[in-house]
Amino acid sequence: MSVVAPRPPRRLLAVPLAVFALAAACAAAMVWTLERQDRAQLRAQVADIAGDHANALQRAIGLALSANNALMALVREGQGTVTQFEEIGTQMLPFYPGIAAMGLSPGGVVRQVVPRQGNADTIGFDQLNDPRQGAESERARESGQLTLAGPMELVQGGLGVVGRQPVYLEDDLGQRSFWGFTYVTIRLSEVLAAARLPQLIERGCRYRLWRIRPDTGHEQTIAASTPAASADAVSRVLTLPNGQWTLSLIPAAGWGAPGVLALRCAVGLLFALLMAYLAHLLVALKAHERGLAHQVAQRTAEIQATQQQLRAIIDAVPDPLFEIDLDGRCCSVHSQRAELLVAPADALVGRNVTQVLPALAAQSVLEVLHEAQSRGWSTGRQIMLDLPRLGSTWFELSAARKPDGADARPRLILLARDITQQREAQERVQHLAHFDPLTDLPNRTLLAERARRHIADAQARGEQLATLFLDLDHFKNVNDSLGHRVGDILLVAVARRLESLLRPQDTLSRLGGDEFLLLLPSTHAAHAGEVATRILSAMAQPFQVEPYELSTTASVGIALYPADGDSFDTLCQRADAAMYQAKRGGRNRHGFFTADLQARSVRTLQIENALRRALERGQLELHYQPQVSLATRQIVGAEALLRWRHPELGQVSPAEFIPVAENSGMILAIGEWVLRTAVHDAKRWLDMHLPLPAISVNLSAVQCRHPQLPEMVARCLRQAGLPARRLELELTESAAIDDPAAALAMMEQLHGRGVRLSMDDFGTGYSSLSALKRFQIHKLKIDQSFVRDLDADANDRAIVSAIIRMAQALGMQTTAEGVETEGQLEFLREQGCDAGQGYLFGRPLPADAFEAYLRTHRDNQATAEHVGS
Ligand SMILES: Nc1nc2c(ncn2[C@@H]2O[C@@H]3COP(=O)(O)O[C@H]4[C@@H](O)[C@H](n5cnc6c(=O)[nH]c(N)nc65)O[C@@H]4COP(=O)(O)O[C@H]3[C@H]2O)c(=O)[nH]1
Numbered sequence: 001m002s003v004v005a006p007r008p009p010r011r012l013l014a015v016p017l018a019v020f021a022l023a024a025a026c027a028a029a030m031v032w033t034l035e036r037q038d039r040a041q042l043r044a045q046v047a048d049i050a051g052d053h054a055n056a057l058q059r060a061i062g063l064a065l066s067a068n069n070a071l072m073a074l075v076r077e078g079q080g081t082v083t084q085f086e087e088i089g090t091q092m093l094p095f096y097p098g099i100a101a102m103g104l105s106p107g108g109v110v111r112q113v114v115p116r117q118g119n120a121d122t123i124g125f126d127q128l129n130d131p132r133q134g135a136e137s138e139r140a141r142e143s144g145q146l147t148l149a150g151p152m153e154l155v156q157g158g159l160g161v162v163g164r165q166p167v168y169l170e171d172d173l174g175q176r177s178f179w180g181f182t183y184v185t186i187r188l189s190e191v192l193a194a195a196r197l198p199q200l201i202e203r204g205c206r207y208r209l210w211r212i213r214p215d216t217g218h219e220q221t222i223a224a225s226t227p228a229a230s231a232d233a234v235s236r237v238l239t240l241p242n243g244q245w246t247l248s249l250i251p252a253a254g255w256g257a258p259g260v261l262a263l264r265c266a267v268g269l270l271f272a273l274l275m276a277y278l279a280h281l282l283v284a285l286k287a288h289e290r291g292l293a294h295q296v297a298q299r300t301a302e303i304q305a306t307q308q309q310l311r312a313i314i315d316a317v318p319d320p321l322f323e324i325d326l327d328g329r330c331c332s333v334h335s336q337r338a339e340l341l342v343a344p345a346d347a348l349v350g351r352n353v354t355q356v357l358p359a360l361a362a363q364s365v366l367e368v369l370h371e372a373q374s375r376g377w378s379t380g381r382q383i384m385l386d387l388p389r390l391g392s393t394w395f396e397l398s399a400a401r402k403p404d405g406a407d408a409r410p411r412l413i414l415l416a417r418d419i420t421q422q423r424e425a426q427e428r429v430q431h432l433a434h435f436d437p438l439t440d441l442p443n444r445t446l447l448a449e450r451a452r453r454h455i456a457d458a459q460a461r462g463e464q465l466a467t468l469f470l471d472l473d474h475f476k477n478v479n480d481s482l483g484h485r486v487g488d489i490l491l492v493a494v495a496r497r498l499e500s501l502l503r504p505q506d507t508l509s510r511l512g513g514d515e516f517l518l519l520l521p522s523t524h525a526a527h528a529g530e531v532a533t534r535i536l537s538a539m540a541q542p543f544q545v546e547p548y549e550l551s552t553t554a555s556v557g558i559a560l561y562p563a564d565g566d567s568f569d570t571l572c573q574r575a576d577a578a579m580y581q582a583k584r585g586g587r588n589r590h591g592f593f594t595a596d597l598q599a600r601s602v603r604t605l606q607i608e609n610a611l612r613r614a615l616e617r618g619q620l621e622l623h624y625q626p627q628v629s630l631a632t633r634q635i636v637g638a639e640a641l642l643r644w645r646h647p648e649l650g651q652v653s654p655a656e657f658i659p660v661a662e663n664s665g666m667i668l669a670i671g672e673w674v675l676r677t678a679v680h681d682a683k684r685w686l687d688m689h690l691p692l693p694a695i696s697v698n699l700s701a702v703q704c705r706h707p708q709l710p711e712m713v714a715r716c717l718r719q720a721g722l723p724a725r726r727l728e729l730e731l732t733e734s735a736a737i738d739d740p741a742a743a744l745a746m747m748e749q750l751h752g753r754g755v756r757l758s759m760d761d762f763g764t765g766y767s768s769l770s771a772l773k774r775f776q777i778h779k780l781k782i783d784q785s786f787v788r789d790l791d792a793d794a795n796d797r798a799i800v801s802a803i804i805r806m807a808q809a810l811g812m813q814t815t816a817e818g819v820e821t822e823g824q825l826e827f828l829r830e831q832g833c834d835a836g837q838g839y840l841f842g843r844p845l846p847a848d849a850f851e852a853y854l855r856t857h858r859d860n861q862a863t864a865e866h867v868g869s
Contacts, residue, residue, distance in 0.1 A: 012287060016280035016283065019276050019278075020275065020279075021272075023274075026271075027265075034264060038257070038260070039256065043255070046251060049200065049249060050234050050248070051236050053196060053197055053247055053249075054237070056196060057197065060191045061163075061191055064186045065184060065186070067102050067163075068146055068165035071089075071102060071165070071182035071184075072167050072182050076169065082104055085112045089102055089103075089112075089114030090114050090115065093114060093115065096184070098186050098187060098191040099185065099186055100119075100160055100185045100186065100187035100190070101184070103182075103185075104181075104182055104183075105127050105180050105181040106179060107128075107180050108127045108128030108129070108137060108180060110124060110126075127164070136162075137149075137181065144168060146241045147163070148164075149164060151188055151220070158189065159188045159189070159222075161185075161186050161188060162186070163241065164183045165182045166181055188223065192209070192223050197209065197223060197247075200249065204251055204253070205225075205249045205251055206225045206228060206229045206230075206249070206250050206252050207223075207224060207225050207233075207247060208224040208247075209221070209222040209224065209245060209248075210222055210245070212244075222245060229248040229250040232250065233249055234248065234249050234250070315336065317415070318336050318337055318418070319340070319395075319416055319417040319418055320335035320337075320340050320341055320415070320416045322414040322415075322416070323413060324411070324413075328352045328353035328365060329350070330348045330356075331350075333345040337418075339389040339390055340387065341387075342356050342385060342387060353365045358386075360383075361383040361385060364383045365397065365414070368398075368414070372400055372401055377401070378399045378400075380397075380398075381396070382423075394422075395417060396417045396419045397416055397417075398414070399412050399413065399414045438492060438510070439491060439492050439495035441499075441508055441509055442507055442508070443511075444511050446509070451465075451519055451568035451571070452568060455567070455568065458561055463521070463522050464523055464525070464563075465520065465521050465522070465571075466559070467518070467519055467520075467561075467572060468517065468518040469578065471514055471515050471579055472494065472552050472553070473554060475487065475514035475552065486548065486550075489545045491510070493545065494539070494552075495508065497538050497539070497543075498535065500538075501538055503520075506520050518535075525560055525592065529592070532556045533590065535554065536554060539552055555590070556582060556589075557574075557579025558591070559578060573601070574593040577601055578592055578594075581597055607649065610648075611661055612666065615669060615670060615673060620644055620674075621642075621643045622640050622641070622642060622643070622677050622681070623640075623643050623845055624638040624640055624847065624850040625837055625842060625844040626638050626842045627836070628835060628837070628842075630825065630829045630833055630835060630836050631829065631834075634691070635693070635857055636835050637693060637695065638850065639695075639696040639698070639844075640696065640697050642670070642698075643844075644657055658700060667702045667703060671699065671700060671703045672716070674697060676720070679697075679717055679727060680722075682722055682726060683720045683722040685854060686722065690854040690858055694726050696728040696758065697729055697730065698730045699730065699731050701732060701735040704743060705742065710746060710750050725754050725755075727755050728755075730781065731757060731758070744774055744775060747776060751776045757776065757777050758777065759775075759779070759781065760781050761783040762782055762803060763783050763785075763786055763803055778813060779812055782803050782814060782817060783817060784818025786800050787800065787817060788818055788820075791824065804831045804832055808832060813834045814833045815836065815837055816833050816835070816837070816838075819838030
């Protein structure tokens with residue numbers, strides 16, 4: 001199961017940024033709203049203030065202007081004549097604050113004015129014709145309404161307005177006529193002071209009192225703070241007789257409060273950052289949660305996978321598994337094979353091993369449990385149980401401590417592995433390791449063990465011990481003629497018959513093939529000889545093997561401890577030597593190991609040791625013996641014969657050292673040297689045009705069995721540069737006996753490379769015609785034992801002539817070996833033998849001598865040809 005890992009937390013940045021943007025937008029909206037509310041509130045406050053002051057101003061001007069009403073009443077009262085004006089006017093002035101002057105202008109010309117002081121200059125001022133006030137005065141006269149002129153620079157100085165009331169008088173006839181004006185001059189500074197305009201600055205406002213001039217249509221500032229109120233001011237309009245005045249107010253610090261705004265912005269930013277941070281924490285928390293959830297899912301999946309794997313492993317275990325407490329009480333059972341349980345699993349749970357197992361087995365189980373409890377594990381203990389279905393079954397117990405559970409009572413897992421087959425196999429292997437599978441007799445290994453024990457006993461008790469080496473005579477014939485199955489049955493029968501002749505303390509062993517070894521402890525030479533005699537006469541009794549009644553004999557060699565050796569190997573070797581001696585003595589007999597045999601085995605050892613260094617020390621040499629055509633006396637070939645001269649051993653015959661070389665394996669290296677030397681010599685002579693058509697080289701059976709032989713031959717030829725058809729390899733019949741199929745394959749390969757094969761010593765061995773045919777033999781060499789007595793022995797003559805005819809029939813050449821006399825030569829020629837080799841034609845010669853021989857032969861031949869021609 002796989003768990004998809006959470007994606008990398010990109011949101012860790014994106015979400016806080018988004019939240020920050022949102023929070024910042026909210027904060028900005030909030031700040032903007034608050035600002036708007038504050039501004040509206042401030043505007044309302046300022047508007048109230050403006051209203052207050054505008055009203056106060058309007059009242060102040062209105063009050064000042066109302067003085068005209070009183071003056072107009074005076075004029076009308078006096079029908080245009082006002083006496084005591086100065087007195088009345090002076091009394092009125094205190095009731096009209098802000099009035100700088102008030103006066104009467106009959107016909108538009110100022111005639112009376114109070115206070116006189118400061119205004120005396122205005123007497124005579126013609127209001128209707130004044131360029132600045134004329135138009136205004138004219139409008140008042142025409143409208144009959146109170147008009148207000150200004151603000152303007154007053155004649156008295158300073159800025160002020162003039163409220164002018166036209167006065168019309170009615171005569172008795174009710175005719176209205178213009179009398180003139182009453183007027184009041186209002187000094188603006190005082191009116192404004194009365195309306196507390198300057199205090200606006202203290203109240204934190206900037207102001208501007210202004211109007212639109214009716215004559216120009218432009219704004220005219222009447223009064224203003226420094227600096228004046230700007231365009232976005234709150235305004236209140238005062239309606240006055242000559243139009244409208246406007247009072248504009250603006251907070252001195254402006255509509256906004258930058259400090260508050262900055263604070264709010266800072267708070268908003270802080271809020272946004274806080275929200276972003278919280279969002280970051282939240283996202284991180286979520287990511288952490290997701291990570292945790294992922295880890296939990298992953299661990300869960302792993303645990304599940306482990307559990308499944310564990311379950312699969314447990315299911316795959318074919319052996320019973322028990323959960324068991326330290327006292328041996330079974331808590332649970334798992335077994336794929338119910339037949340491996342002593343009782344059904346249900347019946348085992350809750351019961352103690354002492355109740356369900358035999359006492360010994362139960363004891364073993366408890367010991368295993370306790371060992372596992374103290375050491376952590378236990379393994380290797382084996383028990384055998386008699387199971388209802390399987391019978392005797394062996395188990396190997398393994399136990400391991402289970403981690404303490406909640407109840408803290410120690411529990412263990414016990415595995416009982418069925419090792420019945422393994423034990424049987426071990427026993428079989430053990431048996432095979434020590435017993436011969438065919439006869440079930442102890443093999444050499446077991447025999448050696450017992451021999452060592454018996455030798456030690458014999459040494460301790462001062463006794464003798466005999467080893468008898470027995471080899472059946474001509475057993476190979478049984479195998480060859482009746483087959484290996486019959487041979488095997490015969491061997492088993494021989495084994496049983498031999499066993500019947502022995503004492504209980506004796507050991508009979510089969511070493512392999514038809515070789516048996518007997519070990520007779522606590523014996524002496526006479527008893528050993530008796531046993532050997534009994535064996536020979538027992539063997540002489542025919543064996544009934546299936547339909548065949550087989551007669552066989554045996555040769556027995558005896559070696560005694562301590563006289564002939566004090567080790568098993570030595571005794572064995574010497575009994576073997578004695579057996580060979582018995583064979584050489586005519587078989588079906590026994591013989592004791594003797595001093596003469598000992599001397600021979602010593603010589604063999606000497607030869608073996610010396611031969612190991614013969615090659616490297618250049619002690620080996622090749623001699624060449626000519627092979628001559630019997631018809632023409634021409635040289636048809638030469639046989640290479642190995643010579644060994646040892647500084648101490650002297651000239652050693654190949655008949656003696658070649659078997660030693662074969663037994664020790666040295667023949668491979670020596671044989672290769674022989675072949676290489678022979679083909680090199682032959683090539684040299686070929687190059688010298690000496691008359692040598694072919695060279696023959698002996699191959700031992702050991703060489704023939706070597707799989708690399710064809711390659712080795714080809715390599716030697718290639719290195720020397722000698723054509724393959726000029727080489728002839730001489731094989732003995734024994735080369736093909738052990739493994740004819742392999743020998744055939746090897747010979748086919750040699751033949752395939754163009755090398756000729758000849759059969760050496762023909763007639764002395766197997767002489768199988770079918771083998772000859774299959775092996776593609778080119779030539780038969782008639783053994784010298786038949787040639788030797790040709791003159792005297794009619795049998796030999798018959799054999800030789802039969803061999804020659806047979807060879808002719810098979811299309812093979814013949815070469816007779818050991819030709820020494822003219823008589824032999826004559827007979828062989830008459831029979832049609834192709835060639836001869838022997839002292840009559842020439843003895844084996846060292847290479848240089850043989851080269852001289854070849855040269856002489858060539859010269860003689862040339863002379864003969866010359867004479868003949
Ligand atoms: N009495 C008598 N003997 C004659 C006469 N003409 C030749 N001989 C001997 O007869 C033997 C012929 O060789 P072989 O049968 O192959 O028998 C050879 C051969 O089987 C083996 N041998 C020799 N050289 C080699 C070798 O290089 N390799 C192997 N594998 N075996 C070799 O040793 C055997 C003995 O060799 P040699 O002692 O050299 O003995 C030679 C030779 O000297 C004769 O007219 N009268």
